[in-house]
Amino acid sequence: MKFSIQRDRLIQSVQDVMKAISPRTTIPILTGIKIVATSEGVAFTGSDSDVSIESFIPKEEDGDELVEIFTPGAIVLQAKFFSEIVKKLPMDIVEIEVINHLQTVIRSGKSEFNLNGLDPEEYPHLPQISEENVFKIPTDIVKNLIRQTVFAVSTSETRPILTGVNWKVESDQLTCVATDSHRLAMRSAAIDFVNEAKYNIVIPGKSLNELNKILDDTNEPVEIVITENQILFKAKHLLFFSRLLEGNYPDTSRLIPSESKTDIVINTKEFLQAIDRASLLAREGRNPNVVKFSTLMSGIIEISSNTPEVGKVVEQVQSQSIEGEDLKISFSAKYMMDALKALEGLEIRISFTGAMRPFIIRPINDESILQLILPVRTY
Template sequence: MKFSIQRDRLIQSVQDVMKAISTRTTIPILTGIKIVATNEGVTLTGSDSDVSIESFIPKEEDGDELVEIHSTGGIVLQAKFFGEIVKKLPMDTVEMEVINQFQTVIRSGKAEFNLNGLDPEEYPHLPQISEENIIRIPTDILKNVIRQTVFAVSASETRPILTGVNWQLEGNKISCIATDSHRLAKRSAEVETTGDLQYNIVIPGKSLNELSKILDDTNEPVEIVITQNQILFKAKHLLFFSRLLEGNYPDTSRLIPSESKTELIINTKEFLQAIDRASLLAREGRNPNVVKLSTLSSGVIEISSNTPEVGKVVEQVQSNSIEGEDLKISFSAKYMMDALKALEGLEIKINFTGAMRPFIIHPMNDESIIQLILPVRTY
């Protein structure tokens, strides 16, 4: 194998596939990046057997020559060293050549590295997924869906199913739900499908986080293919495979209250900043990070927190409207701030059903996204 390649494109592809590589793998060859040169271009692959990422660099794109192939072939190189070397090479072009016994020479300008490689035939094959049923969603919407749900997955492995995001597809509508049993985030979106598809799957939150990082901010469609235990996301020159979590996701539809006793409409940014300030003194004590919200007269709400050994903070915020019963409620400042950061729009609506019942938050005039938080008992 021998080829020359534009360094910038090589760096980008290496950074993308590195997101799938774990140092903790039990399969030594998976600490490497597989590099294959064909007459069409160069493909890089990284995997930790849960997530696999394949990045393709074509010979040319938009009239630019990206790769010049002298001879085809493949190699697996230690990701840690290869990634560092490529970043620090002096010139805009990199030449790679495999000589005897998987010895690989990397040249750029006057710099020359020799790396010991491994046999690419021993690298595990990526899952073969037949692409009959395809779901299409614009990249920017997919990234938003991930951003607005994935933060609410559970960080605890006691219930592994809750470390993932539940995707339910029916017809051309997808609903994505994440919960750690103290809060819930739900986002719906329209998708295009090639048939009348129905899926109910759980994708690891970790996989979705990595996928979101490597997708470009475009409205080009991403194609999604789902099998019994794998999901494949196909973007331009990029394949992203993830295993699915096994087990049944809890039915969360019962958690979302359908009635409301108090409705609050308020400016998102002002409310977020007031919660942030109140949380400054709520980090210690028996109930860390808990703030209180009380409704006062003429549309004013009071945000407060009190930690006896630290001090207390009280702030009044003018809402746009409050309807229904008076309310005093306590909740996690962190959960509220996470939820508010995930929402878009200048104003939010919060519907409460009493001091000890879950409450829901969504942007004004947008039912496609819901954040739900369970209150905290503070007495």
């Protein structure tokens, strides 16, 4: 195998596939990046058996020559060393050649590295996914769906199913839900799907975080293919496979209250900043990071926190409107700040159904997104 390649594109592809490589793998070949050169271009693959990423660099794109193939072939190179080497090469063009079976030479300008390669035949094949049921979503919407839900997955392995995000596909609608049983994030979006198939799957939160890092912010569509135990995301020159979590995701629809006793409309940014300030003194004590929230006269909300050994903070914020009963409630400042950062829009509506019941936060005039938080007992 021998080819030359643009260094910038090489670095980008290597960084993308590195996101699938685990330093703790027990399978030696999976510490490597598989490189395959064909007459069409060069493919780079990384995998940890849960997530597999393939990045393809075509011979040319938009009239620019990116790769010149002299001899097709394949090799697996130690990811840790290969990724460090390509970042530090001196020139814009890199030449990679396999000599003496697996010995690999990497040249750029006056710099030359020799790396011991591994046998590409031993590298596991990417899952073969039949692509009958493909649906498409613009990349920027996929990124938003992930960003607005994945933060609410559980980090505890006691209920593994909650470490993933539940994706439900039904009649050209995708609904994504994440919960750690103290809070819930939900976002739905219309999808381009001609099939009548229904899906109810759980994607590991870790996989979605990695996918979000390597997708570009464009409105180009991402093709998504779901099988029994795998999901494939296909973007331009990129394949991202993830295994799915096994088990049934809990029915979260019954957690979402249908009526409310107190409704508050408030400026998102002002509210977020007030919660942030109140949380400064709420980090210690019996209920760490808990702030108190109460309604006062003429649309004013009081946000406070009190840690006897540190001090207390009280702040009043003017809401746009308060309807319904007076309210005193306590909740996690972190959960509230996470939820507010995920929402879009200048104003939000918070709907409460009592001091010890879950409450809902939504942007004004947008039914596609919802955040739910369980209060904390302090009053």
